[in-house]
Amino acid sequence: MRLVTFALAVVLALCGCAAFPTAPARVDFADGLDARAVFAQSLAAHGGDLRQYDGDINLSTDGRWYRAIQRIQPVVTDAAFRVTSQERYRPRDGVYAVAHAGPGGRKQVLRTRDRLAIHYNGVPEADPVKRRATAMTNDAFRLFHFGPTFVAERATSMVRLPDAREGGRTYRRVLATLAPGFGEAASDDVVLWIDAETARLFRVHMTLNGFETTQGAHVDTTFLAYRQVGPYLLPTRFHERVRGPLRITAHEWWTTGIDLDRGWTDADVSGPALAGRAAAPAAALPADAR
Numbered sequence: 607m608r609l610v611t612f613a614l615a616v617v618l619a620l621c622g623c624a625a626f627p628t629a630p631a632r633v634d635f636a637d638g639l640d641a642r643a644v645f646a647q648s649l650a651a652h653g654g655d656l657r658q659y660d661g662d663i664n665l666s667t668d669g670r671w672y673r674a675i676q677r678i679q680p681v682v683t684d685a686a687f688r689v690t691s692q693e694r695y696r697p698r699d700g701v702y703a704v705a706h707a708g709p710g711g712r713k714q715v716l717r718t719r720d721r722l723a724i725h726y727n728g729v730p731e732a733d734p735v736k737r738r739a740t741a742m743t744n745d746a747f748r749l750f751h752f753g754p755t756f757v758a759e760r761a762t763s764m765v766r767l768p769d770a771r772e773g774g775r776t777y778r779r780v781l782a783t784l785a786p787g788f789g790e791a792a793s794d795d796v797v798l799w800i801d802a803e804t805a806r807l808f809r810v811h812m813t814l815n816g817f818e819t820t821q822g823a824h825v826d827t828t829f830l831a832y833r834q835v836g837p838y839l840l841p842t843r844f845h846e847r848v849r850g851p852l853r854i855t856a857h858e859w860w861t862t863g864i865d866l867d868r869g870w871t872d873a874d875v876s877g878p879a880l881a882g883r884a885a886a887p888a889a890a891l892p893a894d895a896r
Contacts, residue, residue, distance in 0.1 A: 624850055626813060626824045627797050629765045629781055641764035641780045644800055649754040651805035653838035656697035656755040661867040663835070665693040665751065666888040669859025675848065679819060681739045683857075686710030687726065688743075694875050694884050695748070697755065702748055703875035703884070714878055717744045725878040742789030742816035749788075749796070750827050750844060753807050757796065760784040767797065776802040777809070789816030806832065806839070811849065824850045833891070835864050842891070863888030 639647075649655060656663075671685040689708035695701070699719070706713040714725040722741050724731040731737065749756040767779040777799040787794030794816070799809035809828045814820035825848050829841035842861040848854050865888050874882035 624853070626795065626850065627767055627779070627781060627811070630767065633766065633768055635766065639766070639778070641766040644766060644778045645754070645757070645764060645780050645782070645798065647805040648798070648800045648807055649758060651839065652754045652807065655758055656752055656838065657759065659697050659838070662870060663695045663697070664865050664868060664888045665861055666863035667691045667693065667859050668862050669857060671857050672855050674854045675856040681735060682743060682817060682820060684713065684739070684743075687713035692880060692887060693751065694870060694880065695752065697752070701872065701875065702744065703880065704744065704747070705880050712879070715740055715744050716875055717741070723876065728878040738790055739817050742791070742814060742820070745788040745816070746812070746814070749810060749812070751840065753810060753841070757782055757784065757798065760786065769802070770799065778802050787813070787815050791816035807841070822851065823848065825856065833861070833864065836866050840864070861891065863890045865889040
């Protein structure tokens with residue numbers, strides 16, 4: 607009975623699927639701004655390009671995966687390990703380390719411009735399927751947490767789409783092609799929803815070409831809250847949905863801690879666990895700021 611109910615839910619979800627947006631032949635905008643100008647405003651509203659920041663950013667997060675997405679994409683969600691996280695990011699050279707934890711134990715990921723290292727409960731992971739899925743999700747979460755900078759680094763083209771209205775607000779939309787894409791994808795497309803009044807990034811809608819079971823799928827993540835962290839504006843609450851080929855809620859998570867400039871080294875984030883100045887949890891945010 608459970609399998610029948612689940613299959614019915616999937617069929618109903620498939621009936622509501624939508625295609626990923628494509629570039630129109632031509633659209634004229636009353637504000638006179640092209641895609642690059644709209645994106646530049648958003649990048650500035652978030653404090654500018656993080657790659658110019660000569661320091662490190664440290665986050666902690668917590669969240670929940672929805673049951674349907676765990677069943678449909680068990681390798682991608684990796685929900686036995688990816689519940690809470692400690693994230694260490696050094697923007698100037700792209701070093702991004704994440705210590706995940708969940709009911710299955712601990713998963714440690716180090717992603718640099720030329721290296722991917724994964725450990726499960728202290729044991730190195732060599733399985734190519736798990737490595738492809740991890741590379742894709744690790745890149746995707748760098749987009750979610752540090753969005754404008756990730757796009758600035760990888761976008762090869764941008765085109766402006768017609769504006770959208772939601773919740774009484776107008777959003778300028780920019781379709782960017784990223785190369786490389788997420789993980790091992792040669793390219794991916796991302797639609798940025800940018801608030802017309804504040805220039806804040808409200809949503810990213812993206813393809814996922816970097817893993818065999820997500821090719822042809824597209825998801826969006828909406829940023830529900832922000833916090834000023836030094837010179838930068840960072841999102842702190844996230845809601846992720848699958849938009850095609852089916853429509854389901856997938857994941858929600860929130861930032862529980864942030865701090866800057868510990869001065870951790872490559873060695874501190876290169877082992878099976880965070881060490882040295884990278885080890886301590888990110889400084890906790892007040893409960894009402896999460």
